[in-house]
Amino acid sequence: MTTGDMDIPEIPGDFPGILEEASRIVLIIRLDDFKKSGDGNILKNWEQSWTDELKTAQPGHEFFGMKVVHVDNTADTATLQLRLTDYPVPHMPGLKIGEASVDLVVARWVNLTTDTKPPIQVLKVDGFSLDIELSKTKNQTIRLGYAQDDNVANQSRIVLVSIKWDAPKFSLFGLLGKTNQGGLLIDVQGESPVAIPLGATGVGLKGIGLLYGEHFAPALDGAVAGNAMEHLAKADAGSYADWAENPKDLHTWLAVPEDIRVYGISALLVDMASGGKLVQMKQYGLANVSYGPTIIFRGETWVLDNFDAGETVGVIDLRSQSIFGRATQRFEIPWIGDALKLQGSLEISASLLNQKRTYVAIGGYDMYGCSVKVLDILKLAGGVRIVPSQGIAVRATGPIRAELRVSGFNGGYQLWFDIEGGVGWSPITLEAKLTIGGSLWLEALGHRLGLGAWLITELYLKKPFIFKMGVDFVISYWFATIHILVDIWNFEEMEPAIPVPTLKSAIDGPLAIMHPPSGYVGQLDPAAPKVWPDTMFVLDFLRRAGESDIVVNPADSHVVDAGIDVYHRFTTLMIERKNPSGDFSEETNVRASWLLNAVDGATVPSSRLAIPCNDPLGWLQRFDYAQPSTSRRQETFRLQTFGMGPTRPYLAQPGGQAIARFEDVTVSATATFWLVPVPWADGYQRALNLRQFAVEFSTPLADGSGRALLAVEKCELRFLSPLDRAPYVGIRNGTDQAPTLLRPVSNDQGEWSITIERTAPEAQLPLLVNSEWPNLISAIGYCASENIATHIPATQVLAPGHYRLSVAGVSKASFRGHDARDQSPWAVVREFDVVPPPLxxxxxxxxxxxxxxxxxxxxxxxxxxxxxxxxxxxxxxxxxxxxxxxxxxxxxxxxxxxxxxxxxxxxxxxxxxxxxxxxxxxxxxxxxxxxxxxxxxxxxxxxxxxxxxxxxxxxxxxxxxxxxxxxxxxxxxxxxSGYRSPSAHLSTASSLVRAIGPFGSRRLPATTAPYPAGLDVDAVRPAQIGVGWTLPKSIASLVGVESSQAGLSFLRLLEWCRVFTGTCYPLAEGPFARPTPSDLCLLMDQATAPVALLIRTSEPCDWRRIEVTAVTAYTGGTAARRFALKILPSPDGCQCALLFLAEGVPVRIPKGELLLRIRFRLECDPLPRLTLAADFKKTFEEVVTVLDQQVGKIWWEK
Structure with a gap:
C-alpha cells in the first residue's frame, strides 16, 4: 500500500470555524481578566514583557500557558497551541468536544493598555485536533478524533476511531495519518470476542495490533511540530519509555519531513481457561523507530478482567547508546473498591555517554513509586535510588488527612511524615532527615484559623555526627502567621571525615598512556618507560580537581557530597626535562585537559586528565563512532532547593542586608525574610518567603579566602502560587519568560516556573527580582558557563630526551564551616624517555x-x-x-x-x-x-x-x-603506471572498434563524428525514459564501484548478453583484451540497439574515480539529450562496461552522434587526494571523445 492509495477524510461540518471562534474568545477573555486586575503601570509592564516574550519565543517554549508550535520571523507571527475541554458544539445539543487543541497563528504583540485593538490578534488557525465521544452506554463506547495541521512546511491529517463493546467483548482502536510529504501512519489494535489457542500452552491470542509509519515521529515530552526532530536528537532510552507508557491519542505522533519509519506489532494474550477473565496481557509487543534506531518493548497485565496489575516497558536506543527498563506492579482488592491499593516499581537505566543516566531505582528515580494507600486517609510512599557516580538516596513519605464540611463551616486535620536519607562516597557519609507534622484548621464566614506543629529531626552518622530535634509551633490567622521555635535536643559535632583522595592512581601504580593519532591506549611500562613525542598521560580521578594554571578547561575544585563541602585542588602539575647537568627544568608550554566525552551530540567533561594535551577532543580522532556533532558543552542544570528543617528567619542588619547562602546560591534582601516549611507542597520541604531580593551565583575558593563568581547565562525561579494566579515579578540583569505552570502540588496550589536568559555582560551580575507582593520561592535553578583558557600554545611535542611527570594535590572536606581533621594528599611521579616514533x-x-x-x-x-x-x-x-x-x-x-x-x-x-x-x-x-x-x-x-x-x-x-x-x-x-596521466590512460580513438555479443566479436567500420565547439554538457536537457528503451530489472539491479561485488556484476552483464555461450573469438578480440592504447567497443545482446559501451585498457584503472557523462545528437539543437553512465568494472580493473541511465534507469544506447565526457577525479573523498604537478589546484582531469554510433535506432521520447 502506498500513501497515494489511502485517502484521509476531512472533518465534516464547520468544526474548524467553531474551534477558531471558541479559541479566540477564550484567549481574549484570559487577557481581559489581566486588564481588569492591574493598574496602568503594571499593565504596561506586562504588555511590554509579553510582547518581548512573543518576539523571542521558539518552538517548545510556553507563552501564557500555551505551547509555541512555530515561529515565522518574516511574517512576524507565532503559532500557539490552545487546549479546550468539555466544550459544547453549537447547534448540536448534547454533543460536546471532550478535548481539543487549536494551533492559532497570532501577531507577535500584546495589547493591554488601549481599546483601539484587541488584546491579541488571531490571524488564522494553522491546525487543530478534537476528540468527540459519540456514544457511551453501559455496554458500548464509540469515540472519534480528528487532527489537522495546515503548516506549509508539513501538512498532515490524522483520524482516530475507537469502539468498545462489552457484550460480546470486542474493541477496535485505530490511528490513520497522512502528510503532504508522502507520509503514512497506520496504528491499529483490535480485540475479538473469542481467543485462538496457541498450541497446548494454555494461552490464547485474543487481539493483535499493527503499526507502520513513514514521516511520522514519536511526540516525546515537550515536542511540538516545530521541534520534533530536536527532541528526538536529545532523547535517550528513558524518554522513549515515558512516551510509550502514555495512552495513544491524536497527540501520540507528529508529522515530520524527515524520512523516519516506524514498525510495530503487539498482541493481546489471555488464559484459555477463563477466556481472559482471570489474566490478560495487553499490548505486549515490539516497535522499531528507524531514527535511532530505537527498539521499544511494552505490555500491560490485567487480572480479574478489569484490574490493572502493572506494566513493563523496555527501550534500547542505539543513537544515544542507552537502555532503559521499568517494571510496575499494582495490587488492589476489587471487592472493597479503592479501600486498599499497593504499588511498586523498579527502574534500570544505563548509558555509555552519560554516567548520570546509569542507575538502579526502586520506586522510580524520584523515589515515590512504591506506595500504599488506604482509602483517602493514609498514603505511604518511598523508594531507593543508586547512582554509581553519585551515591545512594532513600526517601519515604506518608500523609494522613480528613475533612468535614457542615453548613458553611469547614474543618479538618492533617498528619504527615517525610524521611530522607543519603550516602556520600568521599568522604563516606550517612545522612538522614525526618519531619513529622500535624495541623488542625477551621474555616467559618470566609476566615480561616489554624494550629500546627512540626517535629524536625536531623541526623548525620560517621563524621560529622549530628543529632538535632526541635518543634516548630505555627498559629495561622486569616491576617497573619506566627511561628514559635522550641529546641528539644541539639548535639553537633561538625567535623567531617577525612575525604578519600580524588586521584585513583597510587604514587607507584600503573599509569595510563594514550596516543591520539594511532588510537593506542595502554600503560607506561615501568621496565622500559619509553613514549613517542605526542603521547598523553591519562590520570583517572574520582572527581575533577581545580586550581591549576596549565589546564585549558579548568574545573571547579568545590563539590558537595551528601551535604559536605569537598575541595580537590592541584598543588603540582607539570612535566620537567632533564638537563645535561642532571637537573630538571619545567617545560613551560605544556598544557593539560580534562578529556571531553560525547553526550547527546554535545560534550561533557570527564574525570580523566590528559597531559600534555591542549585539545580535549583530540583523543577521539581515531574513534569516529564516538565523535560528538559539536564541541559545545552540554548544559548541566542545577536546581537548588532548601532542604528540611524548621522555620528560620534571616534578619536584616541595620543599614545592611539579610543574607542566606545555599551552596553556590546566595539570596540577599534589604528586609528580613523567612525560610518556612511547606509540607503541603509535594516534593518540597521549605521555601523562601520574600518580595524584593537579589540572587548571586558563586563558589568558595579552596583556601577559604573568598568566593569566585560563576557566569550564569540561564537560570530559573520556582514559585509556589495558586493554580489560578501566576506569579508576577520584575527582573533586572536578565530577560524573563512568562510563568509556566509545571504541576499542582496541593489542592489549590501549583509549582510555577520562570526561566531567565542572561547575556554575557549580565552573566556575573546579581539577578535582581522585584514583586508587588511576597512570593514563596521553592527552588532556584541555574546553568553556569564553563571557564576555558585562551591563547593556548601550539600542540605540545616533546623532543627526544629524559623527562619527569609530577602530579600532586590535596583533597579536603568542610561541613558548615568546620574542616576535617586532616587533608588527603595524592601524587604521581614518573620518569620517562621520549624516543623517535615510526611514521x-x-x-x-x-x-x-x-x-x-x-x-x-x-x-x-x-x-x-x-x-x-x-x-x-x-x-x-x-x-x-x-x-x-x-x-x-x-x-x-x-x-x-x-x-x-x-x-x-x-x-x-x-x-x-x-x-x-x-x-x-x-x-x-x-x-x-x-x-x-x-x-x-x-x-x-x-x-x-x-x-x-x-x-x-x-x-x-x-x-x-x-x-x-x-x-x-x-x-x-x-x-x-605505464601511462603518464589518467588522460593518457583513458584516451581512445574517435571511433568504435568492435561490437561484442552472442554473435562473437565483429570489427566496426571506422567512422568519425564532428567535434562540437563550445558545447556545455551540463546544460543539455537530461534524457527521459521512452517506450522500448529500458533494460530489464536484472540489469538495473547490477551494482557498481560502490560494492565489492562490482566485478561479479560485470561478468553477469556479459553472461546476460550471452558473450560466454555465443560464437567463439580470439582473446585479443574479446571483452578481456588489453589493448594499447585503450579503445571503445559496443556490448550487444540479440536486440538491434547496444546494451552498453565497453572500455578496454592495458592495465587496471581506478574506476572509483571515474565519472562519465554522454550526450547524444549533440549537433541537433533541442534534440540533444544528456545521460549519466553507470560504471561496471571488470574483476581485474582493466575493462569496464558503461550503462546509459535515463531518470536513473538503464536504457539502450541510441544511434547517432555520441559525445563522451570522461572525468578522472583527483579529489574524490574518501580516497586520497591526488595532485597534478602542473596545477596543484586542479580537482579532475578530463577526456572528451566524440563517436559516430551507427547501430540501433535514434533516441526518441514521448
Missing part, C-alpha cells in the same frame, strides 16, 4: 601505494592484491599525507629512497598544498573557541621521476642519511 601512526594515506595499508579502507570495489594499489601516474606528485598538523615538529626533514637503485632524497615536511584542516571538525571548533590558529595536515612531496620504469617498486623513509637500518621509520610497496 605509519601519523599517516592518513600516500598517493602511491595501496590506501588500505594506511588504514584507509573505503569499501566497495578494489581489484588489487593488498599492498600494491593502482598505478601511480608520473605526472602526479608522489605525496605522503599525515593526519596531524605537527609532524614537522617531530620530523622537520625525512630522507626517502623510492627504489633500491635510486639515490636518497631529502624531503621537507610541510603543510599540505590544499590546506586540509587537521583533526576532527569538533577539534577545529575547539581551536576557534580557544583562540588557537587553524591547523592543516602535513605532507611530504617527492620529486617527479620521469625515468622511473613501469612496475612494482619499494619506498623506504629514514630519519637520516646514515646506512643504519634502524633509522627506517616506514616502508611499503607501490606500482608505477
Amino acid at each position: 605509519r601512526p601519523y599517516l592518513r594515506y600516500a598517493t602511491f601505494g595501496d590506501e588500505r595499508i594506511f588504514g584507509l579502507d573505503v569499501g566497495g570495489w578494489n581489484p588489487n592484491p593488498a599492498g600494491h594499489g593502482f598505478g601511480h601516474y608520473p605526472d602526479h606528485f608522489r605525496q605522503v599525507r599525515a593526519s596531524v598538523g605537527y609532524l614537522h615538529m617531530i620530523y622537520p626533514d625525512l630522507f626517502v629512497r623510492t627504489d633500491d637503485d635510486a639515490s636518497i632524497e631529502k624531503v621537507h615536511v610541510d603543510s599540505c598544498k590544499q590546506g586540509t584542516p587537521a583533526g576532527s571538525k569538533t577539534s577545529g571548533e575547539w581551536r576557534v573557541e580557544t583562540g588557537q590558529p587553524s591547523v592543516f595536515e602535513d605532507e611530504l612531496t617527492l620529486q617527479i621521476r620521469p625515468d622511473q620504469l613501469k612496475g612494482i617498486h619499494d619506498i623506504k623513509i629514514k630519519r637520516s642519511q646514515d646506512a643504519d637500518a634502524n633509522d627506517v621509520v616506514d616502508q611499503w610497496t607501490y606500482r608505477v
Whole structure:
C-alpha cells in the first residue's frame, strides 16, 4: 500500500470555524481578566514583557500557558497551541468536544493598555485536533478524533476511531495519518470476542495490533511540530519509555519531513481457561523507530478482567547508546473498591555517554513509586535510588488527612511524615532527615484559623555526627502567621571525615598512556618507560580537581557530597626535562585537559586528565563512532532547593542586608525574610518567603579566602502560587519568560516556573527580582558557563630526551564551616624517555601505494592484491599525507629512497598544498573557541621521476642519511603506471572498434563524428525514459564501484548478453583484451540497439574515480539529450562496461552522434587526494571523445 492509495477524510461540518471562534474568545477573555486586575503601570509592564516574550519565543517554549508550535520571523507571527475541554458544539445539543487543541497563528504583540485593538490578534488557525465521544452506554463506547495541521512546511491529517463493546467483548482502536510529504501512519489494535489457542500452552491470542509509519515521529515530552526532530536528537532510552507508557491519542505522533519509519506489532494474550477473565496481557509487543534506531518493548497485565496489575516497558536506543527498563506492579482488592491499593516499581537505566543516566531505582528515580494507600486517609510512599557516580538516596513519605464540611463551616486535620536519607562516597557519609507534622484548621464566614506543629529531626552518622530535634509551633490567622521555635535536643559535632583522595592512581601504580593519532591506549611500562613525542598521560580521578594554571578547561575544585563541602585542588602539575647537568627544568608550554566525552551530540567533561594535551577532543580522532556533532558543552542544570528543617528567619542588619547562602546560591534582601516549611507542597520541604531580593551565583575558593563568581547565562525561579494566579515579578540583569505552570502540588496550589536568559555582560551580575507582593520561592535553578583558557600554545611535542611527570594535590572536606581533621594528599611521579616514533601512526594515506595499508579502507570495489594499489601516474606528485598538523615538529626533514637503485632524497615536511584542516571538525571548533590558529595536515612531496620504469617498486623513509637500518621509520610497496596521466590512460580513438555479443566479436567500420565547439554538457536537457528503451530489472539491479561485488556484476552483464555461450573469438578480440592504447567497443545482446559501451585498457584503472557523462545528437539543437553512465568494472580493473541511465534507469544506447565526457577525479573523498604537478589546484582531469554510433535506432521520447 502506498500513501497515494489511502485517502484521509476531512472533518465534516464547520468544526474548524467553531474551534477558531471558541479559541479566540477564550484567549481574549484570559487577557481581559489581566486588564481588569492591574493598574496602568503594571499593565504596561506586562504588555511590554509579553510582547518581548512573543518576539523571542521558539518552538517548545510556553507563552501564557500555551505551547509555541512555530515561529515565522518574516511574517512576524507565532503559532500557539490552545487546549479546550468539555466544550459544547453549537447547534448540536448534547454533543460536546471532550478535548481539543487549536494551533492559532497570532501577531507577535500584546495589547493591554488601549481599546483601539484587541488584546491579541488571531490571524488564522494553522491546525487543530478534537476528540468527540459519540456514544457511551453501559455496554458500548464509540469515540472519534480528528487532527489537522495546515503548516506549509508539513501538512498532515490524522483520524482516530475507537469502539468498545462489552457484550460480546470486542474493541477496535485505530490511528490513520497522512502528510503532504508522502507520509503514512497506520496504528491499529483490535480485540475479538473469542481467543485462538496457541498450541497446548494454555494461552490464547485474543487481539493483535499493527503499526507502520513513514514521516511520522514519536511526540516525546515537550515536542511540538516545530521541534520534533530536536527532541528526538536529545532523547535517550528513558524518554522513549515515558512516551510509550502514555495512552495513544491524536497527540501520540507528529508529522515530520524527515524520512523516519516506524514498525510495530503487539498482541493481546489471555488464559484459555477463563477466556481472559482471570489474566490478560495487553499490548505486549515490539516497535522499531528507524531514527535511532530505537527498539521499544511494552505490555500491560490485567487480572480479574478489569484490574490493572502493572506494566513493563523496555527501550534500547542505539543513537544515544542507552537502555532503559521499568517494571510496575499494582495490587488492589476489587471487592472493597479503592479501600486498599499497593504499588511498586523498579527502574534500570544505563548509558555509555552519560554516567548520570546509569542507575538502579526502586520506586522510580524520584523515589515515590512504591506506595500504599488506604482509602483517602493514609498514603505511604518511598523508594531507593543508586547512582554509581553519585551515591545512594532513600526517601519515604506518608500523609494522613480528613475533612468535614457542615453548613458553611469547614474543618479538618492533617498528619504527615517525610524521611530522607543519603550516602556520600568521599568522604563516606550517612545522612538522614525526618519531619513529622500535624495541623488542625477551621474555616467559618470566609476566615480561616489554624494550629500546627512540626517535629524536625536531623541526623548525620560517621563524621560529622549530628543529632538535632526541635518543634516548630505555627498559629495561622486569616491576617497573619506566627511561628514559635522550641529546641528539644541539639548535639553537633561538625567535623567531617577525612575525604578519600580524588586521584585513583597510587604514587607507584600503573599509569595510563594514550596516543591520539594511532588510537593506542595502554600503560607506561615501568621496565622500559619509553613514549613517542605526542603521547598523553591519562590520570583517572574520582572527581575533577581545580586550581591549576596549565589546564585549558579548568574545573571547579568545590563539590558537595551528601551535604559536605569537598575541595580537590592541584598543588603540582607539570612535566620537567632533564638537563645535561642532571637537573630538571619545567617545560613551560605544556598544557593539560580534562578529556571531553560525547553526550547527546554535545560534550561533557570527564574525570580523566590528559597531559600534555591542549585539545580535549583530540583523543577521539581515531574513534569516529564516538565523535560528538559539536564541541559545545552540554548544559548541566542545577536546581537548588532548601532542604528540611524548621522555620528560620534571616534578619536584616541595620543599614545592611539579610543574607542566606545555599551552596553556590546566595539570596540577599534589604528586609528580613523567612525560610518556612511547606509540607503541603509535594516534593518540597521549605521555601523562601520574600518580595524584593537579589540572587548571586558563586563558589568558595579552596583556601577559604573568598568566593569566585560563576557566569550564569540561564537560570530559573520556582514559585509556589495558586493554580489560578501566576506569579508576577520584575527582573533586572536578565530577560524573563512568562510563568509556566509545571504541576499542582496541593489542592489549590501549583509549582510555577520562570526561566531567565542572561547575556554575557549580565552573566556575573546579581539577578535582581522585584514583586508587588511576597512570593514563596521553592527552588532556584541555574546553568553556569564553563571557564576555558585562551591563547593556548601550539600542540605540545616533546623532543627526544629524559623527562619527569609530577602530579600532586590535596583533597579536603568542610561541613558548615568546620574542616576535617586532616587533608588527603595524592601524587604521581614518573620518569620517562621520549624516543623517535615510526611514521605509519601519523599517516592518513600516500598517493602511491595501496590506501588500505594506511588504514584507509573505503569499501566497495578494489581489484588489487593488498599492498600494491593502482598505478601511480608520473605526472602526479608522489605525496605522503599525515593526519596531524605537527609532524614537522617531530620530523622537520625525512630522507626517502623510492627504489633500491635510486639515490636518497631529502624531503621537507610541510603543510599540505590544499590546506586540509587537521583533526576532527569538533577539534577545529575547539581551536576557534580557544583562540588557537587553524591547523592543516602535513605532507611530504617527492620529486617527479620521469625515468622511473613501469612496475612494482619499494619506498623506504629514514630519519637520516646514515646506512643504519634502524633509522627506517616506514616502508611499503607501490606500482608505477605505464601511462603518464589518467588522460593518457583513458584516451581512445574517435571511433568504435568492435561490437561484442552472442554473435562473437565483429570489427566496426571506422567512422568519425564532428567535434562540437563550445558545447556545455551540463546544460543539455537530461534524457527521459521512452517506450522500448529500458533494460530489464536484472540489469538495473547490477551494482557498481560502490560494492565489492562490482566485478561479479560485470561478468553477469556479459553472461546476460550471452558473450560466454555465443560464437567463439580470439582473446585479443574479446571483452578481456588489453589493448594499447585503450579503445571503445559496443556490448550487444540479440536486440538491434547496444546494451552498453565497453572500455578496454592495458592495465587496471581506478574506476572509483571515474565519472562519465554522454550526450547524444549533440549537433541537433533541442534534440540533444544528456545521460549519466553507470560504471561496471571488470574483476581485474582493466575493462569496464558503461550503462546509459535515463531518470536513473538503464536504457539502450541510441544511434547517432555520441559525445563522451570522461572525468578522472583527483579529489574524490574518501580516497586520497591526488595532485597534478602542473596545477596543484586542479580537482579532475578530463577526456572528451566524440563517436559516430551507427547501430540501433535514434533516441526518441514521448
